Amino acid sequence: MKRESWLRLLKDAIAKLEQWENQWPSHALAAPNKADVEAVLDLVDRLQDNYPFFHPQYAGQMLKPPHPIAWLSYALTALINPNNHALDGGPATAALELEAVAELAGMLGFSTAPGGFLGHLTSSGTIANLEALWVARELRPGRRIAYGANAHYTHARMCRVLGVEGVEVPADKNARLDMGALENILRAEDIGTVVVTLGTTGLGALDPLQEVVLLARRYGFRVHVDAAYGGFFSLLARREPPLVDPVPFDALAEADSVVIDPHKHGLQPYGCGCVIFRDPRIGSLYRHDSPYTYFTSGDLHLGEISLECSRAGAAAAALWTTLRVLPLQPHGGLGHLLAAGRRAALAWAQAITQEENLHLAVEPETDILCFFPMPSAGKHRASTISTWSDAVFKKTMARGADGLYLAKIKLERKFLEKQDVDIEWDIDRLTALRSVLMKPEHEAWQARLHQVLCEVVESVIRQSHYTEN
Ligand SMILES: *Cc1c(COP(=O)(O)O)cnc(C)c1O
Numbered sequence: 001m002k003r004e005s006w007l008r009l010l011k012d013a014i015a016k017l018e019q020w021e022n023q024w025p026s027h028a029l030a031a032p033n034k035a036d037v038e039a040v041l042d043l044v045d046r047l048q049d050n051y052p053f054f055h056p057q058y059a060g061q062m063l064k065p066p067h068p069i070a071w072l073s074y075a076l077t078a079l080i081n082p083n084n085h086a087l088d089g090g091p092a093t094a095a096l097e098l099e100a101v102a103e104l105a106g107m108l109g110f111s112t113a114p115g116g117f118l119g120h121l122t123s124s125g126t127i128a129n130l131e132a133l134w135v136a137r138e139l140r141p142g143r144r145i146a147y148g149a150n151a152h153y154t155h156a157r158m159c160r161v162l163g164v165e166g167v168e169v170p171a172d173k174n175a176r177l178d179m180g181a182l183e184n185i186l187r188a189e190d191i192g193t194v195v196v197t198l199g200t201t202g203l204g205a206l207d208p209l210q211e212v213v214l215l216a217r218r219y220g221f222r223v224h225v226d227a228a229y230g231g232f233f234s235l236l237a238r239r240e241p242p243l244v245d246p247v248p249f250d251a252l253a254e255a256d257s258v259v260i261d262p263h264k265h266g267l268q269p270y271g272c273g274c275v276i277f278r279d280p281r282i283g284s285l286y287r288h289d290s291p292y293t294y295f296t297s298g299d300l301h302l303g304e305i306s307l308e309c310s311r312a313g314a315a316a317a318a319l320w321t322t323l324r325v326l327p328l329q330p331h332g333g334l335g336h337l338l339a340a341g342r343r344a345a346l347a348w349a350q351a352i353t354q355e356e357n358l359h360l361a362v363e364p365e366t367d368i369l370c371f372f373p374m375p376s377a378g379k380h381r382a383s384t385i386s387t388w389s390d391a392v393f394k395k396t397m398a399r400g401a402d403g404l405y406l407a408k409i410k411l412e413r414k415f416l417e418k419q420d421v422d423i424e425w426d427i428d429r430l431t432a433l434r435s436v437l438m439k440p441e442h443e444a445w446q447a448r449l450h451q452v453l454c455e456v457v458e459s460v461i462r463q464s465h466y467t468e469n
Contacts, residue, residue, distance in 0.1 A: 056449075057405060059442060059449060062264055066263075069322050070318040073321035074269050074314045087301055101120060104119070108252050118279070121274050123271050125226075125273040128260075129226055136193040139282070143190050145159050145164050146195065148207060149412075175203045182194070182215070194216070194223055196226070198227040198248055199365075199368075204345075209225060216254075222256045229261065233249070236330065238335075257275060345364040345368065348450055351446075351450045357457050358371050359373075359374040372411075380424065382427045385423065388460050393433060403452060406434065406435050407434040413428045
């Protein structure tokens with residue numbers, strides 16, 4: 001770990017910030033006492049109860065530390081702790097937020113001309129989606145919201161929060177929104193909004209947004225795109241040759257609203273989601289009158305276009321600084337980092353298809369892999385495969401410094417039957433393994449991780465033969 005140079009930079013930056021503070025009469029900060037020191041060292045002990053999210057051997061959930069430039073900028077700004085609810089709370093970070101959000105909007109294909117969109121940061125993708133669905137409900141009162149069975153679980157929950165009836169659309173054999181099923185639902189029910197996911201949380205699938213946009217013209221529903229995970233992959237769609245299917249991303253400019261999570265692929269600490277609306281006039285829906293917050297400026301405050309009140313100005317500062325260093329470019333900047341994880345997923349998927357004992361559940365469309373142990377000879381019970389997955393999950397992790405940290409996912413029988421996978425279905429949901437390859441280092445580590453996986457799968461299947469016979 002080479003944090004030393006970053007800590008030096010933080011120290012220099014704090015020294016510069018202190019020159020600004022020193023305009024005011026001196027204001028002493030007590031040095032850490034014994035209790036402070038003990039508390040912090042105890043925290044270090046407690047923090048070790050974590051999986052090694054920082055390391056390429058951790059290839060499980062959507063987790064990794066922020067880029068050093070992001071935590072440094074966050075820590076520095078937190079010394080002031082501005083609140084982006086209003087210009088009174090943080091004029092500098094409010095400006096940084098507007099600039100950073102404009103860059104995200106531009107990447108997603110929105111017009112960045114004045115009045116071309118309306119957007120802001122949120123504390124999470126869930127809250128960002130809640131805002132988009134709330135706006136959808138206000139503009140399509142009494143009508144239902146359709147979302148995929150592959151969509152994030154919070155869409156169903158937020159529909160309940162909003163008192164809107166949600167309708168689940170099944171997934172097709174590629175784990176994308178099933179367009180035939182969607183059209184049947186559109187014919188039968190009064191759907192006001194359809195949620196499309198670009199980069200599903202489970203399998204990283206890209207719903208066919210371009211086809212949904214065409215249906216929207218015919219049926220007149222709103223299109224909300226949940227790109228919390230996959231939004232940044234629009235950079236890879238614009239590479240030559242593209243590293244992900246560019247077609248759904250090209251349709252983003254026609255979406256009514258889009259959510260993207262900088263705290264997932266934007267290298268930010270948690271607390272940074274974003275929602276963007278195509279029509280800035282929806283800002284009037286947020287209208288409220290606060291007797292105690294806005295008084296130093298007549299300009300539109302971020303708090304006037306956001307459901308949340310307090311939001312960390314430090315989150316905006318961290319994102320803004322990160323984008324300076326890692327611009328939203330297909331080949332350089334952030335695109336360069338994302339491409340490595342995408343290539344790792346493609347290479348690992350390829351390696352898995354060559355293995356006798358492994359089955360790739362679906363071709364990866366982003367950087368998420370899904371597979372399960374299943375010898376190609378014979379027909380196996382879903383419950384046996386699930387037991388193998390559980391064992392592989394535990395044993396790869398138990399190897400510790402020599403191991404691999406994966407995640408698990410339940411795949412529905414209905415989904416795998418669409419692919420004609422030959423499984424004896426004694427249970428309705430099969431446990432599979434899932435790996436999110438979101439660190440660029442995964443590319444260099446992929447072959448080694450695959451080897452660990454194969455060794456463990458081999459031993460798990462061999463052992464289960466002994467116990468069965
Ligand atoms: C992670 C995720 C969410 C939820 O976002 P949070 O930031 O965790 O609240 C919503 N939708 C998708 C597709 C996601 O991947």
